[in-house]
Structure formats: structure tokens, C-alpha cells
Amino acid sequence: MSLVVYLAAAVFGLSCTVLFRRPRTAVRDPLTLSTCAAIVLGSLVFVCSAPLTLAVVNEMTGVPNFGAPLTYGMLSAYSCSLLVLLINWRGGPRTRVRRAVWRCVAAYGALIAAVTVLFVCADADTERLTDLDTYYANTPCMREMILLYLLGHSAATVVMCAVCLKWGREVTGWLRTGLRLILTGALLDVLGFQLTKYTAIAARWAGGDLDFLSTTVAPPMASLGALTCSAGFVLPRVLPAALAHWRGLGDYRRLEPLWSLLRFAPTAPKPPASWWQSPGARLQWREVSIHDALLALAPYFDDRVRERAREAALRAGRGARQARLAAEAAMLADAARRAAAQEEPPGPPSTYRLHATEVSGTGELVELAQALAEATADGTGREGTVKAPHG
Template sequence: MHEGADYYLPAAVLGAALLVKLPALVRGWRSATVRTVNALLLLPCAGFVLSSPPTITAVNRLTGISNLSALLVHCILTVYACASLVLLDYWRAESVDCARTRRRVRVWKAGCCVVITALVGLFALGEVPVERPRDFDTYYATTPFISAMLVLYLLGYVAAGVATTVVCWSWLLDIGRRTAGQETRTAGDRSLQIGLLVLVIAALANIVFGSFKLTAIAARWAGRDWDALNESLSPFISASGMMIGVGLLVPAYGPALIDRVWHPLLGIRALRPLWRLVSVSGLPPGSRMFLPPPWYAGPEQVLLYRMTTIHDWMLALCVHCTDEVREAAYRQAKESGAAEREAVAAGLAAMFTAAEARARTVPPAPEQGSLALAAVCSAEAADRDLLVSVSRALAVAPGRRRIAAPGGSFECR
């Protein structure tokens, strides 16, 4: 494998995400939050590219300044840590225009500028003639000015990790207290909690990374060689950077993914027993047919198609329904201790299963159809997820059972 693959692969992933978000960035350029989110995609992407040994060599040859790429990476990581804290302030504030938020953001930005200025100054004062693509930190740990630059950068990195951990953890506790009495949490709350938890783990990883780096540098000061500790951290920091990106993107895009992908997928799964019955039996002659969604359709479109098809199948079968079957199944479910919602669904499941069998041999009965249609409309008014309830009633019944009804019996599959 190419020696820069560990760096170029995450850079490509972040770069692709940035390209996808580019139109939103152009439209929402005036929003400080939008700019910060995109910066948090661009900065680690640039950091991974500049950290790759082939890129380090290319930058050094292009500029004629040995190890300039190391300085650029240190500055990028400093700005990245600052941008992470700024975005957390924007998210937590009621408004990005409030005085407290603006004041905190100015403090973070001023601190970042001071650290970067110091890093550039110390690098200019130091001497780094030998190109070190992989062990720059430990190799120059005892070099005047450069050692101070390394310690400053790592202390700033650890401090940012501590600040991120404290802010995210306290925010997690606040969300937990606020939603403690709620039976269900919104998609936004769940996404925010997941994102904050990932950020806490990533920030703790950054603290460990910075501490290990400082330990390796201190070992150099003591005349010991702990370079293996420093070299083993490269994959670690790559994973940590990706985790921070995920933690920042989940709260921003998680609610939409939950509403447009996760919930529809759950709905498709819940409708599977009923959809299997519809697929096997098909729609009666004369009913409306719907074009299936294309292969590239999203879960929302697939779910809508299946719900519409199932609903049309049920309405078309109403003229073959026998209300006595529904009543018998409903009473049987109630006697078994089922809740009202479950009993209604069990009755409808039995009625439509029997109607599907009757449609092949028995002529339609409009008077029975009106009763079935009224039962369906009444059930829909009381249960907004009626199709899911009927599908679960079909799945709960083990094997095959017979529902006794006046004038005969019908099998419920």
C-alpha cells in the first residue's frame, strides 16, 4: 500500500463531504455556523494531506523551506481546535448574535491567533535543516525554539481537548436533565446526544495523543529514546480526527437522516408481513396500479409506494370483506387480553386475509363492503399507524389459525 494512503483516504472522504456541502456553503455564506461547519471539513482534509510523507517532501521542495509542512500542520490543528469550540458555542447559544456568544467566540479566535503567531515566530527562530517526515517532534525535541514551539502546540491541543470534553459533557448532562421526564426524545435530541458523546471520546483521544507526544518529547530531554511511542500515534490521530468530524456532522445532519432514512427503513420493516401478503395476492382486477419506485429510490419513496399500494389493496378488497370475521377476531383478541389498538388491528388483519381468499371464488358483496370501509375509516381515525398495526397483527399470529364466524370459518395466515 502507498505510504500516504493512511492520510489520503480520510482526506478524500472529507473532501467529498465538502464538495457535497459546497452549494449549501454558497447559499448560506452569511451564516457563521455554516462557515464554521464547512471549515471543520476543510481543515482536517488539509491537515491529512499535509501530514502525508509524500506531501511533506513535495512542500519542502516546492518552497525550499525544510519541514515547513510540519509548521502548517501544527497551525491547521490549532485552527481546527478553535473552530470546534466556536461551533459548540454557536450550537449551544440561543442566537449567534447574543453578546455572550460573540464575546466567547472572540476569545477563542484571539487565543488561536496568539498561538499561531507564536508557532510561526518560534519556527522562524529555530533551525530545522534535516527533513523529518515522520518523527519531526521527537527529532527536534531538544532544538532551541523548536522545542518551545512543539510544547506550545501540544499544550494548546491538550487544552482544547479538555475544553471540548468539559463543554460537551456538561451539555450532555443538561440534555439528560431536560429530557428526563419525556417519554420520547426528538430526532434532534438523539442526534445531538450521539454527536456530543462521539466528541467527548474524540476529545479524550486528543488529550491522550497530546500527552503521549509530550511524554516522548520529555523522554528526549531526559536522554531517552521513546520515538516508538510517537510513531505509533499516527493512525490514532487519524481516527480521532475522523471521529471529531463525525461528532460535528451528526447533530447537523442526524435529524434529517433519522427522519428521511432511519424512520422509513423501520416503517418498511414493520410493513413486511402485510406487504408480503399484498405481493402474493396482488390487487384485484379494476384496482389502481402504481408504478414501483426506481432502483435508486430512497427509503421515503419506497415506504410511500408500499403504503399507497397496501391502502389501495385494502380498499379494493372491501367488497369481499365479511364484517363477522372482523368482529370474531376482534372479540377473540380482547378475550386474550389484547389492548384495544391491537384487537382492532387483529380484527382487520383477519378480515382482509379472509377477503383475499374469498376474492378468488365469491362474488363481491357491496353491502358488506360498506361495513368494512366504515371499519377501516374508524380504525384509521383512531390509529395513525394502522397499516403497521395490521402488519404486526399478521406477524404475531403463529402459523395459521381459524376464526369462527357466523355462516362458516376462514383461515388467517
């Protein structure tokens, strides 16, 4: 069982490294910091609750069941961190946010202190590593300690469920998906962990024995709920950036036909290569360099080449947009051939501006690159294709 719990803690904590990959930025962002704190505390709860950890802690301190208040205190701190995270997620005036955070910390700090005091006052000399909640369900002070930590955790998860239901109707996109995952994880915790714990304890009070609910059902359900919640916290923060990186990498590759045609032209100096350079940074450099090369080739544009290619595309049944792209690709290939061969610019000088240079974004450049690739594949732009001269 300890191995499963440690694995859940490792997977849970791994999501923190994704958000904390830029420590300087993360420390200045209360939302990122509170998210990481919640994930770390959740991982520590798993580590502390493992039977192997409990046995080691009990042996090191020389106090039977000392791992119990440690675990319950850690779980209460995790519950507090969830509420702090929700407060920072909602945002608002800084003074109001700070005041709400301190109230939450004070309430759960008092709860942790009460758990510790109750444990000190209790008679719990028999070490229990897996069934402490039910074994001591009728023991004075231990009974109150167990109920107190459960009620504190229940309060946090119920508030989280209510907030997720409310916000889920107000937001869209990945944020709504994240809230649904958080709600699912919280419900798994409420129904699979807390309800089973309450039921097993109540059965002990009634003279019955449903300990398996507390020892067998509750731990894996708590792990599943926590992992689902962490996915909900991390997903809206990480996935949009990941998708943007993926799109940037795709556009970078789709610009290759245009870049291959223009790389001989003078461009901005290439920054030093590094393995960690993001696709967005590489795409930005390639886009700037292509614009510089297009500006350098502008004197070689020949309107006659463009008009002939456009009329040929229209006769072939292409639409106006596709015909324009094909005409620009043909004119650009011809200009690159002339410039590479160091020919004189054609006369009279063209005043035509490529559509890709008149609009923002990478989309038009990508379409122009694809038009060049199609012209090369069809053979229509073969004579305009050049290679960088070797010097």
C-alpha cells in the same frame, strides 16, 4: 508510516461525505458545515504530517522543514474548527454565535501567524521528517513555535473535554453517546499525543532522550483520538436517520400481505421508480395506497363476517385486541374477494371503520397485515385471498 497516516486521513474524511450527501442542505446548516470543515481539516492534518508529504513539500518549496509550519498551521486550524463546531452545536442567538466564532478564528489566526513568523526567524536547516519536535526542542524560535502549536491544540481539546463533560449530564440518547465518544477521543489526544509530546520535549530540555514517545507513540494515538472524535460528531447526526430508514424498510416489507390483497383496488398513481428512493418515501407511498384501497373496499365490508371471526378468535383464547385484528382481517379478505369478483356489496351497508384508518402512523396497518398473513398461514383466510386481475 505514511501509508498508515494516509489511511487514517481517508477514513476520517469519509465520514464527511456521509454528512455532506446533500450539499445544498448542508451548506445552509452551520452545524453540518462546521462538522464537515472540522473533519476535512483533521484529514488534511494527517496528510500534511505524513513523512512522504513532508518530504515532497520540502522539496517543492526548496525550504528545509517547510512542512512543519504547514502541518502546525493546519493543526491549529483544526483546533479552531473544533471550537467553532462546539459553538454551533450549542447554538443560541445568531449574533452571539457569530461573535464567538469570529473571536475563535481571530485567536487561532494570530497563532498560525505567530507559528509562521517563528519558523522564518529560526535556524532549521537540517530536514527532519519524523522527529522535528524533539530534534529542535532546544533551538531558539523553533522551540517557541513547537510549544505554541501544542499549547493551542491543548487549549482546544481541554475546552472540548470540559464541554462534553458538562453537556453529557444534560442530554440523553444518541447525543450523549456522541459526546462520550468525543470525550474519549479528546482524552486519547491529550494523554496519547499531547502528553507524550510534552514529555519527550521536556526530556530533551533535561538532557535525556525519550524521542520514541514523540515519534512512535504520539502519531497512532492522535489518529485513534481523531477517528473517535469524528465518530462522536457523526453518530448523533447519521445513526437516528439510518435507524429510521431501517425501520421504514422493515414496515414496508411487513405491509406486503396487506398490499398483496389490495393491490387490485384503485390507488394513487405510483411515483417513478428510482434507485435512490428512500425506504421512507416508498413506505409513505405504500401506506397512502393501502388507505386508498381500504376506502374503495369499504362498501363491501360485511359485519356478519367480522362478528363470526371475532367470536371464533375469542373462543380460541385470543385477547380482545388480537380478536379484533383477526376479525378485521377476515372481513377485509371477504371484501376483497367480493370486489375482485365484481359481486354486489352485502346489505345492509356496514358503518364499521377499520381501526388502522382511525389512527395515525404505520403500526396499526402493520398489525393488520400480520393478522392477514397469520390467517393465510392458518388457512382461515384462504378463501378471501385474491390476486390482481390481469387486464
